[in-house]
Amino acid sequence: MVKTLPAVLVRTTFVLSQAEYTHFALQEGLVATVYVKLKEKEIKQKQLTENEVALRNAKATWASCQNVGRELRMNIDGELEEIMNQHQHSTKTRILKKLANLNNGPLLIPQPVNGYINLTDIGLSPNQKRLLNFGLNCQVQRRVNPHHKRMEIEKLIEDIQELEKGRKINISPNLIPELICESGRNRGSAKSKILSKELITAAQELRENKDIVIRKADKTAVYVIMDKTDYLQKINEILSDSNKFRKISRDTTNAIKVRVNKVIDTINAKMGGVHFQKITGEYSPGYMYGNVKTHKNGNPLRPIISQIPTPTYALAKKLNKLLTPYVPTEFSLRSSKEFIDLLQHKSSQGLIASLDVESLFTNVPVEETIDMIIDEVYHGEKTPLDVPENLLRQLLRLCTKETILEHLMGDFISKSTALLWDHL
Known part of the structure; x- marks a missing residue:
């Protein structure tokens, strides 16, 4: 922020990308350009916080509407998502146009790739789409099954003893007792830091839908949503x-x-x-x-x-x-x-x-x-x-x-x- 202006400078204020800037040009033919933001960061942060609070309140109010049926809610969510997509598209187009002008040519921007393929006629809610778009490469820690853990450690101990018997490795005397103790311990937390309550609910909705089957694509790391009847028919054709x-x-x-x-x-x-x-x-x-x-x-x-x-x-x-x-x-x-x-x-x-x-x-x-x-x-x-x-x-x-x-x-x-x- 420039508080005082020398007499030799001529100031011109203009707006670029929703932020005000000031252009200073030196007199007597000497040209220099300096961009100084006039809007304080605190003002922007305050406006952003107010918008986030308003959006959370609107979502909470919409979620609390008990008299709205599931199908109607999904239709309204779909319409709202379409409006948001149109807004994002127009904003993106406007920004890319400005960047192209500054770059004196078009820019190649990486395009997002969907993490799923929907082969059904069933519409997905925005949260279900967000969940599936995490893709197969997004790993979420599951709650450990104590019985499965004990079985896996028993198998590990058998493999280690087999290698020692074949004189391929030497093991410490404390290793086997430590592994046995480890089989009864519960380490880590299964609480995800990326899955919100809305996404967990979306996962439950997909799991409870008895009309669909979600499988992996054969050559691509994406989910595939199929009609269960179609999936079973193809499985039965193989088994027949x-x-x-x-x-x-x-x-x-x-x-x-x-x-x-x-x-x-x-x-x-x-x-x-x-x-x-x-x-x-x-x-x-x-x-x-x-x-x-x-x-x-x-x-x-x-x-x-x-x-x-x-x-x-x-x-x-x-x-x-x-x-x-x-x-x-x-x-x-x-x-x-x-x-x-x-x-x-x-x-x-x-x-x-x-x-x-x-x-x-x-x-x-x-x-x-x-x-x-x-x-x-x-x-x-x-x-x-x-x-x-x-x-x-x-x-x-x-x-x-x-x-x-x-x-x-x-x-x-x-x-x-x-x-x-x-x-x-």
Whole structure:
């Protein structure tokens, strides 16, 4: 703030972007420009605070209206949001025009990207849109389940002891007791600093809406909102293939665990010692869901079968580790980056083709694949495993063809085909 003006200065007051400035020019041909704000910061802050208070009061008054139906409220909220969007658009256009004039050319401004795709006819409230626009990369800490925490720490202790037994690590004598103590502690807070009460309410509204399903997009980190009937229809189309799945009348999880443990006991007895850990603890069927392929016509689903809660999950991971050295690598690539490097540094010969296989993992012929694995392990060029051939075949079948999953509607489905590696 300039309080006194020298006689040699000529003052001109003008307005730019809702703030008053003063232009001072030196006389006698010497030109200099100085911009001095005339509005005090305290005045602006006071006006901003008054506007925020008025907006909060208006929202509270609107929220307290008990005689307004949910549908009418959503319609009014939608109209208000449209008015706000129009105001923001006109303000943004005006500011960009000024900036373009100052820059002597157009400016490229990053555009916001929606964190969701709505494939339904259901309108979303402003708070629901704000919540979904946080996107999949926004992580909110959940309340810790004490039972799950104890199970995870028990599994961690088993893995640590297995590594120590194989002389791969040395552990401190106090580590195991400290982990056991940690399993009973409740650390941190599940209270979110970014989720307001309005956003929590919006999340509850989305969860309680029985007409929609919210899934992840297949190739994009965004949410996809689908009609539940459409989602179930597409899931049922996948499960209706009797060559891959069959419906069963009961949960056979415990029976599978008993059968696997019998094979493990036989293997350990024949090999001498404990080479495979017996399956202990409580388990449940796997589950199937679908990520939406929004980049394809008709928005089909990519079926994903999670075997994490099943009794064969840990066994399948161990088998995968044992069999990985036998997988041919001459014509294999570890990642898309390796493929790009290969194209950039080597001259191509012939044609490069990309094949898109529909539902790859559920279309793999399991018996033929198991035969190929057995042939490579026991009749190939590398040293075969010490596990008897017929028993390894039984384990592979149990981990692929005998696992079950639970349908979204509560039915139990047995997989007629699967891959060992879909457990990873």
